[in-house]
Amino acid sequence: QVQLVESGGGSVQAGGSLRLSCAASGRTFSMYAMAWFRQVSGKERDLVAAISGSGRRTYYADSVKGRFTISRDNAKNTVYLQMNSLKPEDTAVYYCAADSHSPYLRTNELYVDWGQGTQVTVYS
Numbered sequence: 001q002v003q004l005v006e007s008g009g010g011s012v013q014a015g016g017s018l019r020l021s022c023a024a025s026g027r028t029f030s031m032y033a034m035a036w037f038r039q040v041s042g043k044e045r046d047l048v049a050a051i052s053g054s055g056r057r058t059y060y061a062d063s064v065k066g067r068f069t070i071s072r073d074n075a076k077n078t079v080y081l082q083m084n085s086l087k088p089e090d091t092a093v094y095y096c097a098a099d100s101h102s103p104y105l106r107t108n109e110l111y112v113d114w115g116q117g118t119q120v121t122v123y124s
Contacts, residue, residue: 002032023076035070036081083120093117097111
């Protein structure tokens with residue numbers, strides 16, 4: 001099982017930026033596909049962005065394209081989500097997820113391991 005610890009959440013004014021980080025355990029981080037999801041209370045969890053094990057392939061939800069960037073540093077076992085031009089509708093709990101069984105880009109919810117979540121609040 002992969003342990004995931006998110007950090008970097010907080011409150012920011014609309015138009016501002018935040019960078020989320022997710023540190024993962026394990027010796028073969030480059031073999032894990034990774035993703036960020038978000039969930040608003042009472043609603044389903046949605047995929048925000050995903051990245052392959054090598055980092056060469058990425059995916060973004062339409063709602064965040066051009067504003068968010070997912071990246072990873074395999075030497076540091078960390079995946080990032082840079083969020084720019086934040087909007088109030090980006091407010092949610094953001095979760096990091098890992099597919100420790102495959103390095104290939106995954107754009108569904110079938111990730112194996114999940115972090116505890118970090119709150120992002122964007123106020124107008």
